[in-house]
Amino acid sequence: MFITYLKERRSWILLFLLLQFLIIFIAYIDSAVSMESALYYVFLSAIIFVIFILIRYQREMKFYQELKDAEDLLGFSDRELLSPFEGMVAESITHHFEVLKKAVSENGRRLDQEKDELLSWIHEVKTPLTALRLMIDRLEDQALKKEMTYEWLRIHLLLDQQLHQKRIPFMENDLYIEQTDLESVIFGEVKTLQSWCIQKGIGFDIDLEYNEVMTDAKWLAFILRQLLTNAVKYSDASDIQIRSGxxxxxxxxxxxxxxxGIDSRDLPRIFEKGFTSTVHHQDHAATGMGLYLARKAAQPLKIRIDVESAPGKGSTFTLTFPKSNEFLQITGM
Structure with missing residues (x-):
């Protein structure tokens, strides 16, 4: 910090050195001025200047150190002891800090209001969406029924994704860790996608060596929903393999x-928010949110998601559930 102070005051130091050099130069060219007296004056001046620098350093750097370390810019101590310039700086910073603090508070309030309004809208939309599903189920034209069921499912999944996206920042308040039956969760998600899978000729091959895990069933279902939706969306007639071990x-x-499949250059980025693909960049069906939200939801649950993939050969997503000691960190026990 002292070196920084000397750099800041280098104009003072250069002026002092110039004045001392001027005195010595005058003594050198003017025989009426004793060189010994001039050197003695320079020596005393140097001592006084060093003492002055040290005192000013202690006085001024206290203020700047507070400015550097202050978490609350309103907390300058001993404001009445500040110099006029320091007081002006402190007053200006305090004023701008208060303005910014109010702006941040107002923006936060507006964001919370918009989030609440969006959540309310999503819940309101769910009512006519449920009624629409009941109406679709009563259709006798099977071709029309399949098409409308598919479009209904797309809307349902997009609303569900949006709803969970807003909840994820606060999902730790909503966690309920318990022994979760994998089969029931998986079959529930498969049933939701059933009409879409029938339309595309996609089946499921499920083999669960381990059927129970400690996790939150609701958020695990959301993670699986994103992975299965992606698998169905980017697959043609084939089977999706689901295995536990x-x-x-x-x-x-x-x-x-x-x-x-996924190109090797895309693999490191597939969990980034909004990333779709570099190879299939014109694919308007991709939103770049499903895998991002899946990983965001997996983090509080201590679930690790890994992926292996190659173009034209499909993709394998692996969910690794936490060990017992990691589970204790989730529950806080």
Whole structure:
């Protein structure tokens, strides 16, 4: 900090050195001025200047150190002891800080209001969407029924994704960790996608060696919904393999499809928000949110999601559930 102060005051130091050099130069060219007296004056001046620098350093850097370390810019101590310039700086910073603080508070309030309004709208839309599903079920024209069921499912999944996206920042308040039956969760999600899968000729091959895991059933269902939706969306007539097993003392769940796969250069970015693809960049069906939200939801549950894929060979997503000691971190026990 002292070096920084000297750099800041280098104009003072240069002026002082110039004045001392001027005195010595005058003594050198003017015989009426004693060189010994001039050097003695320079020596005393140097001592006084060093003392002055040290005192000013202690006085001024106290203010700037407070400015550097202050978490609350309103907390300058001993404001009455500040110099006029320091007081002006402190007053200006305090004023702008208060303005920014009010702006942040107002923006936060507006965002909370918009979030609440959006959540309310989503819940309101669910009512006519449920009624629409009942109307679709009563249709006798099977071709029309399949098409409308598919479009209904698309709307339902988009609303569900939006709803959970707004809840994820606060999902730790909603966690309920318990022994969860994998089969019931998986079959529930498969049933939701059934009409879409029938339309595309996609089946499921499910083999669960381990059927129970400690997790939150609702959020696990959301994660599986994103992975299965992607698998169905980017696959043609084929089977999606769902397997559970054990690896390194942890239960894993694999979801493998035979779809178009993911290019190697895209793999590191598929969990980024809004990323779709570099190879299929013109694919308007992709939103770039499903995998991002899946990983965001998996993090509080200590579930690791890995992926292996190659173009034209499909993709395999692996969910690794936490060990017992990691589970204790989730529950806080």
């Amino acid at each position: 054990e690896w390194n003392g942890q239960i894993i769940l694999e979801i493998a499809d035979e779809g178009r």
